[in-house]
Amino acid sequence: MTATDDRTGRPTGRTRLLPPLPSQAERVAELLREAVIDGDHPPGRRLSEERLCEELGVSRNTLREAFRLLVRERLVVHQMHRGVFVSLPDSEDVRDLFNARRSLELPAVQRAVDPTAESVAVVGRAVDEGEAARDAGDWWGVGTANMHFHQALAGLAGSARIDEFMSRVLAETRLVFHVMDAPREFHAPYLDWNRRIHTLLAAGDNEGAAAELTTYLDTSEEQLVTAFVARETGGDRPAGTTP
Amino acid sequence: MTATDDRTGRPTGRTRLLPPLPSQAERVAELLREAVIDGDHPPGRRLSEERLCEELGVSRNTLREAFRLLVRERLVVHQMHRGVFVSLPDSEDVRDLFNARRSLELPAVQRAVDPTAESVAVVGRAVDEGEAARDAGDWWGVGTANMHFHQALAGLAGSARIDEFMSRVLAETRLVFHVMDAPREFHAPYLDWNRRIHTLLAAGDNEGAAAELTTYLDTSEEQLVTAFVARETGGDRPAGTTP
DNA sequence: GATTGAAGTATTGTTCAACAATCCAACGAG
DNA sequence: CTCGTTGGATTGTTGAACAATACTTCAATC
Numbered sequence: 417m418t419a420t421d422d423r424t425g426r427p428t429g430r431t432r433l434l435p436p437l438p439s440q441a442e443r444v445a446e447l448l449r450e451a452v453i454d455g456d457h458p459p460g461r462r463l464s465e466e467r468l469c470e471e472l473g474v475s476r477n478t479l480r481e482a483f484r485l486l487v488r489e490r491l492v493v494h495q496m497h498r499g500v501f502v503s504l505p506d507s508e509d510v511r512d513l514f515n516a517r518r519s520l521e522l523p524a525v526q527r528a529v530d531p532t533a534e535s536v537a538v539v540g541r542a543v544d545e546g547e548a549a550r551d552a553g554d555w556w557g558v559g560t561a562n563m564h565f566h567q568a569l570a571g572l573a574g575s576a577r578i579d580e581f582m583s584r585v586l587a588e589t590r591l592v593f594h595v596m597d598a599p600r601e602f603h604a605p606y607l608d609w610n611r612r613i614h615t616l617l618a619a620g621d622n623e624g625a626a627a628e629l630t631t632y633l634d635t636s637e638e639q640l641v642t643a644f645v646a647r648e649t650g651g652d653r654p655a656g657t658t659p
Numbered sequence: 660m661t662a663t664d665d666r667t668g669r670p671t672g673r674t675r676l677l678p679p680l681p682s683q684a685e686r687v688a689e690l691l692r693e694a695v696i697d698g699d700h701p702p703g704r705r706l707s708e709e710r711l712c713e714e715l716g717v718s719r720n721t722l723r724e725a726f727r728l729l730v731r732e733r734l735v736v737h738q739m740h741r742g743v744f745v746s747l748p749d750s751e752d753v754r755d756l757f758n759a760r761r762s763l764e765l766p767a768v769q770r771a772v773d774p775t776a777e778s779v780a781v782v783g784r785a786v787d788e789g790e791a792a793r794d795a796g797d798w799w800g801v802g803t804a805n806m807h808f809h810q811a812l813a814g815l816a817g818s819a820r821i822d823e824f825m826s827r828v829l830a831e832t833r834l835v836f837h838v839m840d841a842p843r844e845f846h847a848p849y850l851d852w853n854r855r856i857h858t859l860l861a862a863g864d865n866e867g868a869a870a871e872l873t874t875y876l877d878t879s880e881e882q883l884v885t886a887f888v889a890r891e892t893g894g895d896r897p898a899g900t901t902p
Numbered sequence: 903g904a905t906t907g908a909a910g911t912a913t914t915g916t917t918c919a920a921c922a923a924t925c926c927a928a929c930g931a932g
Numbered sequence: 933c934t935c936g937t938t939g940g941a942t943t944g945t946t947g948a949a950c951a952a953t954a955c956t957t958c959a960a961t962c
Contacts, residue, residue, distance in 0.1 A: 439739060440916070441727070465943070475917045477720050480944090481727055484684070488731040490820075496682060497924045497943055515818035523766040575758035577733075581824050683945070708914070718946045723915090740914055740953040906961075915952070923944070930937080 441481035444474055448482060452491050452502055453587055455594045460504040463492065489584050491591065505592050507644035513592070514637040516585050521566060521633070522626055524573040525613075531620040539568040539617060543610045550607055558603045559593065565610050569629070596643045606632065684724035687717055691725060695734050695745055696830055698837045703747040706735065732827050734834065748835050750887035756835065757880040759828050764809060764876070765869055767816040768856075774863040782811040782860060786853045793850055801846045802836065808853050812872070839886045849875065 438446070448468075451457055469479040483500050486492045492500045505513075528536065542565035549557030563586045570582035593602065609632050616625040681689070691711075694700055712722040726743050729735045735743045748756070771779065785808035792800030806829045813825035836845065852875050859868040 481724060484724055484727040512818050512820055515816060516820045519766055519816045519818060519821050523762055573758060573762045575755050575762060577755055577759045578762055
């Protein structure tokens with residue numbers, strides 16, 4: 417008899433409490449994910465199988481498994497017989513990302529019920545984190561805190577799947593900032609905005625918070641898109657991320 | 660010199676218009692996806708590598724690549740050294756799925772601007788599809804049309820990423836219906852509801868449509884959850900989908 | 903009888919090497 | 933200059949091998 421009952425096909429009893437160890441492929445994916453998000457591999461760069469599996473000390477098959485994971489997160493794109501490339505978002509991607517964020521963040525803010533809930537406190541902590549990073553002159557940390565802030569906003573919806581999706585959207589957004597290499601003081605003006613949004617939320621003024629967030633997203637998108645179209649009409653236009 | 664300029668690392672000029680041919684792994688994933696959604700492999704069943712790569716005529720490595728894709732869609736779960744199993748959602752998953760749907764569908768309906776837009780027409784066509792299937796006695800087709808209907812609702816947001824996420828959520832929801840094997844006339848009462856929502860939407864009454872949709876989702880969730888907790892407290896509780 | 907512990911077996915995890923398929927760059931003919 | 937051809941480089945896929953792990957079985961003990 418095998419490990420599972422083949423009539424029902426169910427894993428034999430006993431719920432699994434300990435999370436399973438991450439496979440090699442997942443660890444490789446995690447490494448590459450951080451490298452891409454941190455900008456170690458610039459957007460558009462091809463990730464050579466041969467070189468990487470040499471560098472990471474894993475086989476090509478395992479590396480390819482890791483690639484599939486990242487493709488699903490849109491951090492890299494895969495072109496048949498050409499290889500995988502770090503995603504190079506264009507202005508259309510920026511618009512789509514902000515549309516997605518509007519859909520995720522605004523209703524979450526509007527429908528948040530309890531201003532004293534832990535989920536709201538998480539938002540506040542992300543604001544603190546951003547201000548601390550600013551005071552320390554850590555601009556990359558400011559960006560990270562900003563991501564945490566918006567992740568926390570989406571978290572108000574209370575759905576694990578939404579959380580996961582949001583984290584992918586934000587990771588992609590991070591790539592956008594790499595494309596327009598101005599990650600220095602870009603996030604600074606938004607810190608006060610974050611503070612204001614959280615204050616309104618904690619006061620139970622969901623509509624006010626949503627209104628602030630709306631203008632926040634609109635101006636941020638506008639700023640990024642204009643920067644992108646300038647880039648696109650100016651330089652040559654390499655293969656996009658939506659092949 | 661290689662195919663790409665290694666200094667910039669960018670794919671050399673020329674945007675790619677023709678969509679790349681699907682790889683073997685993607686074709687296998689598509690096959691398995693449909694098989695799982697259609698219920699050929701019941702939730703909880705283990706998918707043996709050996710048997711499947713024999714059945715599909717692909718190598719184990721390719722099959723494993725396909726598995727990674729489905730894992731990311733939550734249609735199957737992967738447990739280290741145990742294999743992959745068709746996801747077996749529990750009541751908590753049902754709640755999360757409906758929370759996600761609320762976040763995706765409601766704001767899309769509320770913020771839809773043009774009642775005459777093509778995106779609204781798509782909603783109407785899904786309603787027609789459902790009624791046609793009902794008249795033909797095709798209950799599985801009714802369920803499919805219902806999925807199309809809600810996919811169309813989320814599509815009102817106008818974000819490709821939202822669309823993709825929504826399709827995954829709905830695919831998972833489909834699994835839920837397989838767990839409680841009552842896919843017969845379950846969707847029937849909702850057909851009229853769909854018609855009503857579309858009528859309101861086409862009339863520009865977004866709030867009215869959103870209100871209808873809210874009660875729709877609430878009752879549907881309640882119905883499913885009660886069925887699930889009955890199942891869970893009754894039978895033994897195998898390994899869940901969120902290990 | 904129930905529980906504990908130690909093989910044994912089946913399955914997955916990972917690697918490796920080989921070949922096929924395809925893309926890309928360079929070259930040459932017209 | 934344009935167009936086809938050719939050759940090299942990279943990925944796509946396969947098959948087999950071995951390691952690592954989980955599950956079962958069975959015996960020993962309380």
